[in-house]
Amino acid sequence: MDLGLAGSAALVTGGNRGIGRAVATALAREGARVVLLGRDPDTLATTAGEIGAAGHVVADTTDDPAVVAAVDEAARLLGGLDVLVNCAAPRATTAAVPGLPGLDEADFLRNLDTKALGYLRTARAAAPYLRRRGGAIVNVSGMNARATGNITGSVRNIAVVALSKNLADDLGPAGIAVTCVHPGLTVTERTEGDPQYATAASANALGRPVTAAEVADVVTFLASPRGRVANGAVVTVDGGRPGAIWA
Structure with a gap:
């Protein structure tokens, strides 16, 4: 299937x-021109070279002026933007959570600032470019959004x-589809x-781990362009959590 991504700017x-x-990597293989955004210029440069990206820009997504400058630079490098994928977030933890008495407020706020607000900052900076020709935003969240036991993980996701749904409703009329993915x-x-x-990763209905490459697909x-009709959707990519029904 031709996904229609050849020559697009991501x-x-x-x-x-x-x-x-x-x-x-997956976007580049489909022919998209890709720019990476992150905090570490060295690993960004190395990864960009390894996957054939068009370049990289440096920003901490908690710093709004830095995000705006980085998105502007990415758009300059690519000649515009068609796709934004938000993945920059603190790593999710699988360690036991101490419950309400052990909630770390500073960590809670850091996670919200980096993930939820960070995604919002990049979307806000990218929106003027996306509005010019339509496109897509995909926000990578996580299955902690559908589980208790980790207050910070649940709330941030x-x-x-x-x-994502607010952006889908707001930007949809401009031809911009916004979706959320739960690995x-x-x-x-x-x-x-x-x-x-x-x-631990095999504890799903498939009985095997899901790889990052499969999530990326x-x-x-x-x-x-073929997937944009799913505007507003939340898609799980965890191999199927046994027992739960989501209507």
Whole structure:
């Protein structure tokens, strides 16, 4: 299937590692011209060279002026923007959470600032470019949005769901589709070869780990012209959590 991404201009935040790197790789393989956004110029430059990206820009997504400057530079490098994929966020933790008495307020606020507000900042900066010819925003959230036991993880991820639907309604009339993707435990370059992680990641209906490349395939479809009819959708890519029914 031709996804219609050849020659399109895509910006991927958090594109130097994990799911973000896999998404940038998948977009580039479909013929998109990709720019990576992140905080570490060295790993960004290395990753951009390895996957054939068009370039990289440096910004901390908690810093709005830096985000605006980085998005403007990405648009300059690419001659505009058609796709934004938001992946830049603190790593989710699988460690036991101490519950309400042990809630770390500073960490809670850091997660919201980096993930929910960070996604909003990049979307706001990218919107004027996307409005010129339509396009797509895909926000990578996570299955903690549908589970209790980790207050910070649940709140930061459900905030991304609410953000995504608001943007879908706001930007849809301009031809910009916005979707949200929920990965579960996902094998990346950091966890590849870790048998304990693989066992935990296999606790889905498929009975095997889901890889970052598989998540990236779904994200790439949603970012493409063929996937934009899913505007406003929340898509799970965790291999199927047993027992839950989501209508």
